[in-house]
Every structure is written in C-alpha cells, then in structure tokens.
Amino acid sequence: MSENYKFFNHKSCEYFPCHKTNKPDEFNCLFCYCPLYALGKNCGGNFRYTDKGIKDCSNCFLPHNKNNFEYIISKFQDIVKIASNNE
Template identity: 85%
Template sequence: MSDNYKFFNHKKCEFFPCHKTDNPNEFNCLFCYCPLYALGKNCGGNFKYTDKGIKDCSNCLLPHNKNNYDYIMSKFQDIIKIAAIND
C-alpha cells in the first residue's frame, strides 16, 4: 500500500507556498490550516507569540513537511481533549 494520501502539493493555489521554503516540490498542502494550532505551546512546531499574545506560525513548516503526517495524526487525541465539553 502506498502513502500517497499523506501528501498533497497544490502548486496552482494562489497562496502557494504559504511559507518560505527551499523545496516547493516537497511542500505538503494537506494540512493547509494547521490542526495543531489549538494545542498552543504543545503543538511541537516552530512558532512564537507576538507582543499581543497571538500565536505566530509564519516560520513553521511542521504541517507542511512531507514526513510529518504521522506526527500530526498522533496529536489528534490531544486536540479532542481540548475540544471536549467538560461539565
């Protein structure tokens, strides 16, 4: 079985690439909007917080790395915990 479902490169997108990269052919667009953003400081990416406390991911390529599909999928239980209603 191939792993083609783990990678999507959308060169025709008007925003491609949305982050600076030296290798646009390896740029993964599958997670165009990073599902790990909600994890804040626990996302594992290269981010910083602005002076106003906003998470700035403009220098992060974690979701766009061709080899990070399994890492992102491994974090979904953490995302579910954040999204759960805790009555």
C-alpha cells in the same frame, strides 16, 4: 499499499507556498490550516507569540513537511481533549 494520502502539493493555489521554502516540490499542503494550532505551546512546531499574545506560525513548517503526517495524526487525541473541555 500506497501512501499518497500523506502528501498533497497544490502548486496552482494562489497562496502557494504559504511559507517561504527552497523545496517547493516537497511542500505538503495537506494540512493547509494546521490542526495543531489549538494545542498552543504543545503543538511541537516552530512558533512564537506576538506582543499581543497571538500565536505566530509563519516560520513553522511542521504541517508542511512531507514526513510529519504520523506526528500530526498522533496529536489528534490531544485536540479531542481540548474540544471536549470546551463543550
């Protein structure tokens, strides 16, 4: 069975790559906007908080690494909990 659904590279996007990389062929655009952002400090990525308290993910490649599909999917129950608490 193919696993093509785990990787998408969109080189014709005007923002490609949205993070500097020396491996553009391995840059995964599948999670263009990181679904883990809402997890705050528990996302597992390389982020920092600015002086104004804004989460800055500009140095994070977690959602763009072609080997991290399973990790991101494994966090969806945590995202569901956050969403259900906000209702």
